[in-house]
């Protein structure tokens with residue numbers, strides 16, 4: 001470990017600086033010291049095997065800049081994220097060097113050479129790790145009766161690496177060069193790397209205790225029924241797709257409250273409750289032409305599909321909410337409760353609820369990638385089966401007129417971020433004294449986030465207060481909202 005010559009980071013490693021992403025050789029480190037003894041390391045002669053990455057610069061540039069591989073169009077370079085292409089080109093501009101692929105270590109994958117030629121040598125982790133993708137696919141195929149080669153070889157393979165920006169060089173330059181050098185494997189079609197996610201304004205750090213681990217989150221939110229989806233949604237909604245992002249507890253609560261509960265949850269609950277109220281829970285019969293209404297939802301659904309395919313997950317999340325908003329607005333404008341007051345047999349009531357149910361069905365499909373725990377519950381409400389892998393293509397699963405929805409319990413409790421004392425471990429150490437003293441754990445229960453107030457002494461930390469029982473988004477009592 002030592003000081004990075006590029007950015008001055010004090011804890012750079014001998015192969016890479018995790019702060020600026022620069023690949024380093026141990027000799028480039030300033031003031032290097034052993035992480036075990038703290039002493040300066042001593043240079044000794046040894047033998048290593050190298051991968052001639054330098055020989056691959058020519059085709060790599062053409063592949064990354066133009067998407068051309070072996071004279072053929074391999075991918076559309078415009079679909080790659082700018083920061084990914086930018087980082088690759090800066091590597092190529094800097095000149096590729098042969099890279100040592102062996103290490104003198106007593107653990108790791110032994111170099112597979114006969115005899116004692118490579119005794120005591122193991123493969124460098126970044127040489128064997130991506131090969132592990134292939135081995136694990138082979139193992140998976142073996143266990144599931146699939147053909148692993150169909151996933152790795154041939155022109156129709158779509159290999160996509162989902163990674164963070166610190167791994168771009170390995171997935172866009174080193175591994176593709178290895179695959180190309182071998183000759184039989186498909187190269188990645190896209191590497192939609194994310195940038196970094198910070199936590200309440202600072203970098204996550206295990207050593208400083210800044211951050212929250214998954215199991216701590218699950219424990220803290222144990223009594224919150226939608227904990228998995230709430231976190232997953234917030235992480236997607238705020239994904240560092242093209243620039244660094246910051247995870248904040250107050251935004252987390254807002255995403256849940258304003259989007260999942262007040263928008264999506266509200267729409268689903270209103271439609272289901274109104275169907276129950278006016279049609280005994282049976283999908284109403286309507287001969288009205290609903291083409292225009294459903295066409296608008298369909299346009300949004302197609303946009304969402306394109307966004308998913310372009311790895312624009314944040315945008316797709318927002319489109320999902322647009323569809324739900326569209327549904328809420330439609331329902332509000334049609335106001336079946338007002339129509340029912342005038343004339344309970346008004347055919348527009350059935351028309352409105354039939355169209356609304358179709359939109360709920362559509363949402364139950366489209367929300368699957370974002371809130372996979374909740375999606376099957378919405379579908380169960382409509383008497384539809386949970387989606388299986390690969391079913392997402394079935395975008396518009398229309399409900400048959402006259403069928404009976406299944407279970408009619410509320411599919412989720414729209415209230416309920418219930419952690420009164422959730423805070424990242426080490427929050428105090430990180431410069432927020434008083435955070436824990438000022439927090440008195442209160443009863444866990446289910447409630448609506450009525451107020452998320454700042455804890456005294458903790459600038460960012462919000463305390464979610466249980467305020468009142470889960471509110472019902474009223475649907476049938478006349479006011480309609």
Ligand SMILES: [Zn+2]
Pocket residue numbers: 004005006007008009012017018019020021022
């Ligand atoms: Zn650096």
